[in-house]
Amino acid sequence: MLRKEKIQFEDVPKKVTQQMLIKHRFSAALKHHRNSPLEFIQYLFPNQFSLDDFHTKPNGYWKDIKNVRQAIIDLIEREGVAEQDVPRFMTKQRLMAEGLTGLLHEYHGSPIEIIEAVFPGKYDVTEFQRVPNQHWHSPQNRVQALRTFCAKRGIGREELPRLNRAYFRKHFPRFISMVDRHYDSKFYRWIMESFPEYTFQPEEFNLLVGIDGQLCDSKEELEIHNFLIREVVDGKVEREGCRFVNQEYDEVYIPDWVIEQNGRKWIVEYFGLYGSTRYKWYTEKADRKMQFYHSLADYTLIAIMPDDFREKGFQRIVSLLISNGIQINVHCSLER
CATH class of the missing domain: 1.10.10 (Arc Repressor Mutant, subunit A)
Structure with a gap:
């Protein structure tokens, strides 16, 4: 097999793979060695190769932190990496190029987790080029x-x-x-x-407090919030109390208000910057939000746009609420 594949004897640990052995009908022999090319090669050629010669390590090898530490320190010293440059040097691509795929797999594909295990508390996530998925x-x-x-x-x-x-x-x-x-x-x-150990006051974040003690981000939201609290009949109005995850875009949405009344639920969202040329990202995300909220079978979306509030005031908001089935005080004032 080595002659056919043109593999020099000293290259056996790095070039002979499981797929190659199966291709050359060594599958039965592999099974006697837990399907491990490393164990099979060491059986055929005892004392000829050390573990360091193999890209693939035996099962459980990377569970031992001593082996992990030795591999990472050897790599750093071999490449002459300065201490402060370790996070930027230790990328996923670098580890794979060094034949440390098994090590990466043991640490969920995360160089950050590996470095934290080897040098606990020494580096923080902001020092790395990128963070892993999830x-x-x-x-x-x-x-x-x-x-x-x-x-x-x-x-x-x-x-x-x-x-x-x-x-x-x-x-x-x-x-x-x-x-x-x-x-x-x-x-x-x-x-x-x-920082749960600290108590913050709303005004520290320029937040405003509604008549029921709930927090609002802007004067417009405060006016809408207080209006909903006063005028929604026999219902529950909760400010930013729910979290939804849009898996398609990997985004969390926190509705401005969720109203529950007579067994139904509404999401009420004020898109105060919608259409702004200065904040294009806001409109793009708002469109994704609306599409996602419309897909929720248990909720009805009521979207309040800037013109609904600024130009037509509560009259337009009242119309939106009533047309979507929310009961409000019929005697409520339409003046702000």
């Missing part, structure tokens, strides 16, 4: 990222409310898409989740 789906990862980011930059309790979109656009833009996806663009929600 990394931000974990609330723990999102919380740890912000806490580490703040700790390394000396950002204390009083400065936290200033961490908004404008701040991260200037200092660390990579966080913006994560907040857009998982907190519906609401940075204060990320901050509050990440």
Whole structure:
């Protein structure tokens, strides 16, 4: 087989694969060695090769942190990588090129998890070129990222409310898409989740408080909120109390309001920046939201656009509510 495949003896560990052995009718012999080319080759040629000669390691090899640590440190030293450059150097492509696919698989394809295992607490996620798929789906990862980011930059309790979109656009833009996806663009929600030991006042985030104590992001939302609280008959009006996940676009949506009345549910959303040329991304995401909300069988969407509020006031909003089946006080004022 080696002659047919033109493989030199010293290249056997790296070039002889399971597929090659099966192709040359060694499948029965492989089964006696747990389908492991490494074990089969070591059986045929005892003491000729060490584990380091093989790309593929024996089952359970990467579960031993000593083996993981040795492989990573050897790679760093061999390539002369400076300590501060390790996160940028240690990419998925680099590890695969070094024959460490099995190691990657053991750590869910994440160089970040490998480096954390080898050097616990030494580096944070912001130092790596990119995070693995699904990394931000974990609330723990999102919380740890912000806490580490703040700790390394000396950002204390009083400065936290200033961490908004404008701040991260200037200092660390990579966080913006994560907040857009998982907190519906609401940075204060990320901050509050990440620092539960602190109590924040609404005004610190420029939030407004409705007549029932629920929080609103803008004066327009506050007016709509208070109107709904006063005028919806025998129903429950909840502000930002639900989370929906749009799997197609990997986005989390938090409706402005969910109204429950007479066994039915409505999502009421105010798209205050819809159509803005300055915030094109907002309109694009709003369109995805509306499409997603319309797909929910248990909810009816009521979309309030800027013109509905600013030009026609509550008269248009009343019409939207009534036409979609929500009962409101018939004597309610249409004046703001």
